[in-house]
Amino acid sequence: METDSFLSMRGIGKTFGDVRALREVDFGLRRGEIHALLGVNGAGKSTLIKILSGVYSKDAGSIRIAGEEFALGTPRAAIDAGIAVVQQHPELVGDLSGAENIFLGQESERPGFLARVDHAEIRRKAQALLSRFPIEIDLGKPVGEMSAVDREIVAILHALRLENARILILDEPTSTLTEREKQSLFGMMETLKAQGLAIIYITHHLDEVFEIADRFTVFRGGRNVATHRVDEARGGAISIPNLMLDTVAGHVFPPHSDRTDGQVVFEARGLGRTDEFRGIDLTARKGEILGIFGLVGSGLDELSKTLFGVLQPDTGELRLHGQPVMFRSPAQALKAGVFLVPGDRRTEGLSMQEDVVFNTTVANLGRASAGGFLRFGRNRRDAMALAERVDLQPRKLNRPLRGFSGGNQQKVVVAKGLYRQSDVYIFVEPTVGVDIGARAKIYGLMRELSETAAVIVMSSDCDEVFGVADRCVALYKGAPMGSPSRDLTRDHLLHAGIMGDPAR
Amino acid sequence: MTRSALLVRILAFVGVVCVIALLFWSQNPAFLSTGNIRALLRHMSVNGLAALGLTFVIVVRHYDLSFPGVASFGAMTMGWLIAVGQPLAVAIGGGLFVGLLFGLANGAMVARFKLPDIVTTIATGGLAIGFSYFYSNGTSISKNFFMSGLLDINDGRFLGMDRPFAILLGAALLGGLILHGSRFGRAFYATGENPVSAYYSGVPVRAMIAAAFAICGLCACLSIVLLVASSGAANVSAGTQLLMPAFAAVYLGSALFGRTSIPATLAGTMMMSLMLNGFTLLAIPYFYSDAIVSTVLILAIAGFDPRVSGAIRAALSRKETLA
Structure with a gap:
């Protein structure tokens, strides 16, 4: 690895329970560079950032800044080491002005409860900080009334309020910005870079990498798989999407289906929600699996919730068995025969303290x-039959869900869906945190379900969508890239979802 | 929880009850006399009913601080109805209706409009206390009580039990059937454990929260009927003594049995009544026993919270390794 790094992380390891979030990660950052961190969810980039910002402490490895060894481990230690972090959704106080937010927590030079807050002084210091950049914003305005980009700039100034800041970490700062706002943020980043700051920049958007970054590092499965200069990757010499995604063994997926004549069960026509997604046309049939691939922020999550009645569409309509339907709540969707296996099973899918039954x-x-009374014996038998069908391990029906592995928790969510006997099953991110054995089982169950019901799988894992679905489409920034198709290659789907090229 | 773990907890509970009973008995043999046990069970009935209702609210992970005030209002409503010559059934019905109404109002505000439960129920409780002054400008009501048959609720017997205790057992049976034997019970627990996943599972989360508050208000007023029947007068502060024992019973029960449930609440109530009765018998002034109940409540909350019990365990084991 390079020796001229300002920040040098070597052999960093971090384990949570039996999950190895980071293994043997080396990472180098130079002064005056913007270094993009890339990787799918769970690849390890946020764990690395949390170690740098002192939220987690590392299990192994060393961190050197300007040659000096730092243990970090607490947010205070990270701040003292000169590391400034801007969170993905910065926590600003909406009622306070921009200037007050920047110096939140250090309003006064003197310590003590009664020390006077010197508003004029704060405003002067905030202006001085802002004047380092070619940006004009009104710092006297309450943050709650500012635009998204101004809030982002306030958050960055808040991070940089300390004199010693020398490394700046920006976690997906552009996720809520418009194209024009993005430019003024990038302008600020260029200035910071020219002033010698080292910037780590996390994003899901590859186009931004080419626009602003000097180098990029790709994470996959808790490892640093590649660090390159951006100009090396220009012109397609290096395929970043391919670096980001694992080559999944083909046998995990059940065979595809050729049936195209299945009965149409669930349709969406011109479905849209303002600023989230638009123009969604889908037809889900029995006998096949429909796949939708989209990254975080593509509107995939909102679309799945709209299909299930958690959110309501602004435009377009849904049809079930040919009849227009309108779901005002999940209860109505369930009653009509639509079941959602949610993307976040811990918060949306399960009662973790309760047992399998x-x-x-x-x-x-x-x-x-x-008659309102539970049939204990029969429920237990039904739960046991379903536990066998989804191959729950261990088959302990009395055990609270928190005592199962991620894969087996997900199997219980599927069992819950099977017990509901629905006509439409929507799987969102079905295998996040699920081990390979359980993945194969869950994909097999989807295939099995598709015999009698319409199955839709929505995921930010391109290979998963491509592997399990018979027809696929990508969602990019809220818009479908073409219509679901059987003869799309994996690369087409991948590029459509990551770069936004419509398939052919 | 596995069966054997539950058995251990039940045995531990019985053991603790026996130890407490023996301690009091050794100080005053009258503690285990029939008369005192009956008094204990009557006392337990009043607190137990209030705690039963509160159990539902705790299961859906909310708080109701209004039920003492609501109970006072229920007591005064019932007292006034008796005083103006209404039949007993109408009077009791009126008192219970007040509880149901306030409970539903609490539920609507907390579940539908997402108001913070603690502040909201403090306010509605204050409102109820205010209303309870309307009937008599705050003086206690006992007119016609003797003739109305109200006192028989306290003095009568049913299947060899004192009536108040029979009412508690009946209510507990019904409550247990709802919470542990019916689909609604599942919905209550699902709502409390994880409201988002309950919503995604089609559980009517808001309705369950509203129902829990309604049951709490209703039970508080049922409990106050017993209290008024035993004291022979309705007054505007009748309900205030319900607050702490009810919370203590629910949390103590949860601490004893690992989760909030009807049997756990009954066990918690029994423990509280055992101690309060014993202290009374030993002529310990009531302000001391209040302090002891409060201490028990804090210990129960600490025991119920896995973080606190975990920290205590960690501290103990650290001490052991040091020693």
Whole structure:
């Protein structure tokens, strides 16, 4: 690895329970460079950032800044080491002015409860800080009334308020910005870079990497798989999307289906929600799996929630068995026969303190009871039959869900869906945090389900969508790239979802 | 929880009850006399009913601080109805209706309009206390009580039990059936454990929260009926003594049995009543026993919270390694 790095991380390792979030990671950052961190969710980039910012402490490895060894480990230590972090959604106080937000926590030189807050002094210092950049914003305005980019700039100034800041970490700062706002943020980053700051820049958008970054590092599966200069990757000499994605062994996926004549169950026509997604046309049939690939921020999550009645569409309509339907709540969607396996099973899918029987039956309490009273014996037998069908390990029906591995928790969510006996199954990010064995089982269950119901899989994992679905489409910044197609190659799908080229 | 772990907890509970009973008995043999046990069970009935209702609110992970005030209002409503010559059934019905109404109002505000439960219920409780002054400008009501048959609720017997205790057992049976035997119970627990996943599972989350508050208000007023029947007069501060024992019972029960449930609440109530009755018998002034109940409540909350119990365990083991 390079020796001229200002920040040099070597052999960094971090383990959570039995998950190795980072292994043997080397990472170097120079002064006056903008270094993009890339990787799919769970690749390890946010763990690395959290180690740098002192939120987590590393299990192994060393961190050197300007040749000096730092342990970090607490946010205070990271600040003292000169590391400034701007979170993805910066926590600013909406009622206070920009200047007050910048110096939040150090309003006064003197310590003590009664020390007077010197507003004029704060405003002067904030202006002085701002004047280092070719940007004009009104720091006297309450942050709650500012535009997204002005808030971002306030957050950056807040991070840079300390004299000693020498490394700046920006976590997806552009996710809420418009194209024009982005330019003024990039202008600020260029200035900081010229002033010798070392900047780590996390993003999901490859076009931004080519626009602003000097070098990039790709993370995959907790490792640093490649660090390159951006100009090396220009012109397609290096395929960043391919670096980002694992080559998944083909046998995980069940065979594709050739059936195209299945009964149409669920349709979306011109479905849209302002600023989230638009123009979605989908037809889900029995006998095949429909796949939608989209990165974080592509509108995929919002689309799945709209199909399930958590959100309501602004335009377009949904049809179930040919009839127009309008779901005002998940309860209505479930009743009509639509089941969602949510992307975040811990918060949306399961009661972690309750056992397998409880979680399996909770989405269909009508079936689980007679005359209002629970049928304990039958529910237990049903739960056992489903546990066998989804191959739950271990098959302990009394065990609270938190005692199962991620893959087996996800199997319980699937069992819950099976117990509901729906006509449409929507799987969102079905295998996040799921081990390879459980993945194969879950894909097999999707295929099995598609015999009797319409199955839609939505994921930010391109290979998953391509591998399991019979027809695929990519969603890019809220818009579908073409219509779902059977003869799309994996690379087409990948480029459509990451770069936004419509497939052919 | 596995069966054997539950058995251990039940045995531990019985053991603790026996130890407490023996301690009091050794100080005053009258503690285990039939008369005192009956008094204990009657006392337990009043607190137990209020705690039963509160159990539902705690299961959906909310707080109700209004039920003492609501109970006072229920007591005065019932007292006034008796005083103006209404039949007993109408009077009791009126008192219970007040509880249901306030409970539903709490539920609507917390579940539908997402108001903070603690502040909201403090306010509605204050409102209820204010209303309870309307009937008599705050003086206690006991007119017609003797003739109305109200006192029989306290003095009568049913299947060999004192009536108040029979009412508690009946209410607990019904509550247990709802919370542990019916689909609604599942919905209550699902709402409390993880409201988002409950919503995604089609559980009517808001309705469950509203129902929990309604049950709490209703039970508080049922409990106050027993209290008024035993004291022979309705007054505007009747409900205030319900607050702490009810919370203590629910949390103590949860600490004892690992989760909030109807049997756990009954066990918690029994423990509280055992101690309060014993202290009374030993002629310990009531302000001391209040302090002891409060201490028990804090210990129960600490025991119920896995973080606190985990920290205590960690501290203990550290001490052991040092020693």
